[in-house]
Amino acid sequence: MALTYIGWLRGIEVITLSDANSTAEGVRTNRRKGRRNNVVRGYPRTQKAAQ
Structure with a gap:
């Protein structure tokens, strides 16, 4: 969730x-x-969100 917010990404982009x-x-x-x-x-x- 945090990576989605930080990087302006869509949910599917984070999942993949x-x-x-x-x-x-x-x-x-x-x-x-x-x-x-x-x-x-x-x-x-x-970095913390990506772990």
């Missing part, structure tokens, strides 16, 4: 995340509905 999406920069997302893929930066709050 895996360990492969975690990078040194942050969390790489695979967007839907014509949006561009992006990286949610690795702030402490983001």
